[in-house]
Amino acid sequence: MDDELIENRVNDRIHSIDRIAEQLPVIIIIHSITDFSVVYMSPHGLELLGITLEEIREMKAEYRARFFNIDDWDDYAPKIKKLLTENDMNESITYLQQVKLVAHDQWVWYMSATRLFMQNEAGAPILTITTATSIDDMKHLSLKAEKLLEENTFLRNNYQKFSTLGKREKEILKLVALGKSSPDIGDELHIASATVDAHRKNIKKKLSISSHYDFTQYARAFDLI
Secondary structure (H helix, E strand, C coil), X not given: CCHHHHHHHHHHHHHHHHCCHHHCCCEEEEEECCCCCEEEECHHXXXXXXXXXXXXXXXXXXXXXXXXXXXXXXXXXXXXHHHHHHCCCCCEEEEEEEECCCCCCCCEEEEEEEEEEEECCCCCEEEEEEEEEEHHHHHHHHHHHHHHHHHHHHHHHHHHHHHCCCHHHHHHHHHHHCCCCHHHHHHHHCXXXXXXXXXXXXXXXXXXXXXHHHXXXXXXXXXXX
16 A cells, blocks of 8 residues: 555544544544654644644654653553554553643643554554543542432432322422422412421421431432422
8 A cells, every 4th residue: 555545544534533532521642653743632632732733743752752751651651562562453551641731830640541543554553542531530520420329329229218209299399409498388389388398297207308408319319400
């Protein structure tokens, strides 16, 4: 395969990534195996580094010394070498990098994952693709996932109790969770305040709850608020 055909294939692969890059929650970097230069980086990554794609392409492999802590290289270089040597398109490696962003004075830790992205006609690797996510973002995602897991567990454990509530009781559960008083709820539902109090008492008994926090936890878990 001649150089022009290879270049066209490379451009096609890069274009396929560029079309979706901004929709992904990670930074995408594509490297050339020849000199480990960057041939593509998603717009968000370029913005964080304060550089254009043309500029980073012209830097060739020098960009690594400018934006990355070279002390980390000894940790992940053997992984990259093994990836290229084994030449398995289904394999990937993960590693940590310290990156110098344009808006930060200190190094920022990123978790990166790299795999082969393209081979030439002879089956030799010519491109790798890397996804990078800041550790701070990963912590945020981890906390969010943990919260969702807790809510899902609460829902499963308390579904039977919640299913014993009638339609009116669910309405009152929602309004109590929103911080409304019995008179306010009575006015909104056109029932007596004493009736609202009776419903609240029944809700507490059915759900085995006592506090406003408990009302709110149920209302959130079962999408009432």
